[in-house]
Amino acid sequence: MSVPLHFAVKTRLVGLLEELGEGAALPPERTLAKEFGVSRWTMRQAIRELIADGRLRARQGQGTFVATPKLIQPLALVSYTEALRAQGQKPGRELVAFEEIEADELLSEQLGIAVGDPVHRLERVLLADGQPIGLETTYMSVARFPTLRDVLKPEGSLYRCLTDELGVRFGEGEELVETVIATPREADLLKATQSLPMLLLHRTSRDTDGRPIEAVRSLYRGDRVGFRATLRP
Structure with missing residues (x-):
């Protein structure tokens, strides 16, 4: 069974979050999409799921940040x-x-x-x-x-x-x-x-x-x- 692309991207992002550490700002969506070799839509979907999972936190007008543990x-x-x-x-x-x-x-x-x-x-x-x-x-x-x-x-x-x-x-x-x-x-x-x-x-x-x-x-x-x-x- 093939793994959905956004899920594979999400898994890679989790590794990046661990490297960045709590409270660190996530690089811009456009930058990440280019680095991962995927579309911005795919990257956006992966980020949205990590926000829903509590791994990332979006702050209006400020960006997206690595969240503290639940x-x-x-x-x-x-x-x-x-x-x-x-x-x-x-x-x-x-x-x-x-x-x-x-x-x-x-x-x-x-x-x-x-x-x-x-x-x-x-x-x-x-x-x-x-x-x-x-x-x-x-x-x-x-x-x-x-x-x-x-x-x-x-x-x-x-x-x-x-x-x-x-x-x-x-x-x-x-x-x-x-x-x-x-x-x-x-x-x-x-x-x-x-x-x-x-x-x-x-x-x-x-x-x-x-x-x-x-x-x-x-x-x-x-x-x-x-x-x-x-x-x-």
């Missing part, structure tokens, strides 16, 4: 803050919305409350070293957590707030991961193009007594984040 997040009930710090990254959050809404049928089922009951809706952009990597929206019952708005710092860890301030003990959770394309609003918040692949996580968690804690929708940039799970028989 952040690997564990699929587990752990703090986002702790997971990033363990990889040498500085975590951060930017508040988008913190409001009260009414539970629809899905939230009613996920949170164990009645349709129409009040729900906290917390939406924040997740940052790593000041750069947006995810958009997280969390839903929690107002009846169960009436003081959440008083004790939670919008830029702080919700996990830590729940455990340290509200005495919550996480027991188990369920998580679904899928690939999606961001909406124009989501792409704008994440400073990405709509063509960039995204990883969407849906999570529900319960405490040690089996009571629902939260329902979470997390959208991550596919070029910046990967996930790891430990599997046991």
Whole structure:
């Protein structure tokens, strides 16, 4: 079976990236196409795939650069803050919305409350070293957590707030991961193009007594984040 030309070019480019090192600027597309003896279209396709893979990062008006390795997040009930710090990254959050809404049928089922009951809706952009990597929206019952708005710092860890301030003990959770394309609003918040692949996580968690804690929708940039799970028989 013959290998597509752009894939062969992509493989050669990976070797070049390793030589250049993290943060280095990639030579112009025209220069690379001439050096590799291929068309600019073929070179452009190979570069686009490396951007989607997270190996390259395009900066508007500046060029294309060798990206830092992807952040690997564990699929587990752990703090986002702790997971990033363990990889040498500085975590951060930017508040988008913190409001009260009414539970629809899905939230009613996920949170164990009645349709129409009040729900906290917390939406924040997740940052790593000041750069947006995810958009997280969390839903929690107002009846169960009436003081959440008083004790939670919008830029702080919700996990830590729940455990340290509200005495919550996480027991188990369920998580679904899928690939999606961001909406124009989501792409704008994440400073990405709509063509960039995204990883969407849906999570529900319960405490040690089996009571629902939260329902979470997390959208991550596919070029910046990967996930790891430990599997046991």
